[in-house]
Amino acid sequence: MDSCPFIRACRGEDVPYTPIWMMRQAGRYLPEYMEIRRSVSGFLELCKTPALATKVTLQPVERLGVDAAILFSDILVPVEAMGVPLEFREGEGPKLNYPVESMKDIESLKVPNPYTSLDFVLETVRRVKEALDDQVPLIGFSGAPFTLASYILEGGGSRNYLKTKTLMYRNPEVWHALMGKLTDTVVVYLKAQVEAGADALQLFDSWVGALSPADFRRYVAPYTRRVVKELKSVTKAPFILFGTDTTTLLEDLASMGADVVGVDWRIELRDAIKILKGRASIQGNLDPCGLFMTKKDLEERVREIVEQGREARGHIFNLGHGILPQTDPEMARFLVKSVHELSKR
Amino acid sequence: MDSCPFIRACRGEDVPYTPIWMMRQAGRYLPEYMEIRRSVSGFLELCKTPALATKVTLQPVERLGVDAAILFSDILVPVEAMGVPLEFREGEGPKLNYPVESMKDIESLKVPNPYTSLDFVLETVRRVKEALDDQVPLIGFSGAPFTLASYILEGGGSRNYLKTKTLMYRNPEVWHALMGKLTDTVVVYLKAQVEAGADALQLFDSWVGALSPADFRRYVAPYTRRVVKELKSVTKAPFILFGTDTTTLLEDLASMGADVVGVDWRIELRDAIKILKGRASIQGNLDPCGLFMTKKDLEERVREIVEQGREARGHIFNLGHGILPQTDPEMARFLVKSVHELSKR
Numbered sequence: 279m280d281s282c283p284f285i286r287a288c289r290g291e292d293v294p295y296t297p298i299w300m301m302r303q304a305g306r307y308l309p310e311y312m313e314i315r316r317s318v319s320g321f322l323e324l325c326k327t328p329a330l331a332t333k334v335t336l337q338p339v340e341r342l343g344v345d346a347a348i349l350f351s352d353i354l355v356p357v358e359a360m361g362v363p364l365e366f367r368e369g370e371g372p373k374l375n376y377p378v379e380s381m382k383d384i385e386s387l388k389v390p391n392p393y394t395s396l397d398f399v400l401e402t403v404r405r406v407k408e409a410l411d412d413q414v415p416l417i418g419f420s421g422a423p424f425t426l427a428s429y430i431l432e433g434g435g436s437r438n439y440l441k442t443k444t445l446m447y448r449n450p451e452v453w454h455a456l457m458g459k460l461t462d463t464v465v466v467y468l469k470a471q472v473e474a475g476a477d478a479l480q481l482f483d484s485w486v487g488a489l490s491p492a493d494f495r496r497y498v499a500p501y502t503r504r505v506v507k508e509l510k511s512v513t514k515a516p517f518i519l520f521g522t523d524t525t526t527l528l529e530d531l532a533s534m535g536a537d538v539v540g541v542d543w544r545i546e547l548r549d550a551i552k553i554l555k556g557r558a559s560i561q562g563n564l565d566p567c568g569l570f571m572t573k574k575d576l577e578e579r580v581r582e583i584v585e586q587g588r589e590a591r592g593h594i595f596n597l598g599h600g601i602l603p604q605t606d607p608e609m610a611r612f613l614v615k616s617v618h619e620l621s622k623r
Numbered sequence: 624m625d626s627c628p629f630i631r632a633c634r635g636e637d638v639p640y641t642p643i644w645m646m647r648q649a650g651r652y653l654p655e656y657m658e659i660r661r662s663v664s665g666f667l668e669l670c671k672t673p674a675l676a677t678k679v680t681l682q683p684v685e686r687l688g689v690d691a692a693i694l695f696s697d698i699l700v701p702v703e704a705m706g707v708p709l710e711f712r713e714g715e716g717p718k719l720n721y722p723v724e725s726m727k728d729i730e731s732l733k734v735p736n737p738y739t740s741l742d743f744v745l746e747t748v749r750r751v752k753e754a755l756d757d758q759v760p761l762i763g764f765s766g767a768p769f770t771l772a773s774y775i776l777e778g779g780g781s782r783n784y785l786k787t788k789t790l791m792y793r794n795p796e797v798w799h800a801l802m803g804k805l806t807d808t809v810v811v812y813l814k815a816q817v818e819a820g821a822d823a824l825q826l827f828d829s830w831v832g833a834l835s836p837a838d839f840r841r842y843v844a845p846y847t848r849r850v851v852k853e854l855k856s857v858t859k860a861p862f863i864l865f866g867t868d869t870t871t872l873l874e875d876l877a878s879m880g881a882d883v884v885g886v887d888w889r890i891e892l893r894d895a896i897k898i899l900k901g902r903a904s905i906q907g908n909l910d911p912c913g914l915f916m917t918k919k920d921l922e923e924r925v926r927e928i929v930e931q932g933r934e935a936r937g938h939i940f941n942l943g944h945g946i947l948p949q950t951d952p953e954m955a956r957f958l959v960k961s962v963h964e965l966s967k968r
Binding site for chain 2: 438439440443444447448487488489490491492493523525526543544545546549565566567568570571572575582599602604
């Protein structure tokens, strides 16, 4: 795996071309995914059936020729294993039902043993690794403590994160207890994925950009740093830290110890690279809506991103957030091809 | 009006203390607002009844002692006057029903005559001005062309602005025609508010932060610049440009010709001030969730913002986005008092 462009770019080593993968590359925009999705009763069942999760993990590798596979799962799976009831209703986001009012509610949460309650994830990792036969690296992942906390506290997605921030501000003891337990969970969960064979790890802190820099430093950064440190102590697998809307947090994110920091399209890649100052490679940053441009315009945009990315310690091409269900798979294929062609050294 | 702290801070002149107002200060968190709201059949009816809109505009001035009133209305009111069906369903966001497919759909939109189809707004402005008796300035406002376009094209709020961006990318001619017509509308609408007595103007480009800097420059900036320029040619009323999530757009927003640029809590005020380089005063930037802190912590945060704001050309204290319906009015009152006390020169 050490010689593949994705792993090399994570480490800031020379690569023959810019590697690319896409968040949610195994997903609803692919007809072959929809076919398997329709054969099960719900989204969570698909996550929990290793034979099927393996199949959909491999689909974009086969169809698009991306440079990395990413485990098919959901960021909330470890939260369910902690004892938080989780439901995906058709056409809606996730619904969680675990009101947090006092320290007792935190004490009742389990730090799961991934080898029992999350074994379906590990089994998927093992099967995918076998199928990939060391030709393409596999990325394991987890939601980050802050983003997981926000889902638990809001009961789902949110526009303003009022319940999350209110707990932070009014009940910091409970907040820190929750974050501590989530961090323990994320650490054992990611360690188990590495043991099962994951070649790289991504921590999804998708909603961390809702915080002011001061709040990030006080309420979140110590936990992010601990996750990276504990993983770094057991594995050389590159570690990617991802968030959206993080322009003003980038200076802090660059110092978390991760190998790669992901950014979205709101910041020009060249500006993000200046902030990282060689402390980490960069991942990003095409707007997922960019796949709805004409091929000519998309190619132009890819050229700009690839050129800017050459100034980074290492650059992994990706979207700034997950690929949208409305995307034409042909455009996704065209993107992969364009990135490879336009970045050839 | 020229001597009041709000207007002086907009112009970068000396002030005895930092002026403050709050977005949505006339709104659901106030019991006296809810009482009036319950007496009408819908939110739009309240906007369209000058006697009641006047009352709710004045409520926060009376209860909180803010340094400016802002017209009670909705940013989508001019869009309805253009011929776009608009509905507010209880407990949901706005729903608009005007599919845009071709140039013909743009041609069918009217540039409204504000003195006929939007006279209820102008009448509210006149009544509020009379009631305020030049003791407190009144801010008029409009949605900005981009944010209004996004509501029309998405049919309401959006998480990814896919329809908006797809039109931009795939059909730029139709996009520019739509933006041109929206700009014409915003210009005549704001001019009429000034004629009716508004002392300052705010352009709400609430969702512009969803764009990459390159897309902002190509598809939006010329229209924003034209709105400011056309208003500046007829009035000395200070012009405030507001958006959220605009850290990477600030350099461009600073050059639009506005007197004041608003920012949200994602950026430290001191960093935003550095980017503005004295080209505009600054407005912001407490997280609306900050009103859920303890009074002691809130005071600490206010002190930091006020101190950072002293480095600006001028500073108007505000929230980074609208005050939340769950807010305790006592905390809003405490915020106003704290800003005044902690900023005394």
